[in-house]
Amino acid sequence: MNFIKYVVEKSLAKITLSRPDKFNSFNREMALELQSTLDDAAAADRHVRAILLTAEGKAFCAGQDLPEALDPNGPGIKKIIDEHYNPIIRRIRNIEIPVLCAVNGVAAGAGANIALACDVVVASASASFLQAFSKIGLIPDSGGTFFLPRLVGLQRASSLIMLGDRISADEALRMGMIYKVFDDQHLMQEASALASTLASLPTKALGLSKRLLNESLANSLEQQLERECRIQVEASATYDYNEGVRAFLEKRKPQFKGE
DSSP states (O other), rough: OOOOEEEETTTTEEEEEEOGGGOOOBOOOHHHHHHHHHEEEEEEEOOEEEEEEEESSSSOOOBBBBHHHHOOOOOOHIIIIIIIIIIHHHHHSSSOEEEEEEEEEEEEEEHHHOOOOEEEEEETOOOEOOOOGGGGGGOTTHHHHHHHHHHHHHHHHHHHHHOEEEEEEEHHHHHTTTEEEGGGGGGHHHHHHHHHHHHHHHHHHHHHHHHHHHHTTTTOOOOOOHHHHHHHHTTTTTTHHHHHHHHHHSSSOOOOOOE
């Protein structure tokens, strides 16, 4: 692969956007490569129990490579959204293992919204988030109009979308947009530790929780209560549930297998 690096170590898959000379902006090749690596992680069965998504260089992702979008012989906006970004968002949300995103620099446009679609988002102190779409006469894509108001509320989301303000990592943390902020020099160390912790937890339960969180975005309370009951029965049939109960009763640390 030319623009994505993919490494699996001890049940943790690390996916790195690697087009630093273009601030990791997406072209078609890079988008398809990211889809492929997410598929590889999903197909790894119990070998991958968490994903860490990050990037090389000064930026996390500047969004779409605009020369490609403007190229009359290029894929065009509809194909870019249908075939590049929407499949990435669907993969992140539907893969039933936790996806932690470590934002190492500016996350703009689709880059910001890909980050916000992840289960856990941490950022370096120098990172920033920018809904850059209004600056060029577009609307947020890549799930931006879906996730952002659910994270920060409708008023803040509409303001960020319409005004296109750059939000610092600390501001994003205060708004509830992200989980934690770390010093720049410690970001990857701390993010890797968090991701490794996720990879050591009961993977089936985390995946089922993620499924329920996805469903909660459309369900009524009564529907969600019913789904919780059915999914809890499924969770209680796993190895990790039995191991967790035994460990609690025996006053020891559980050894989860992700099964």
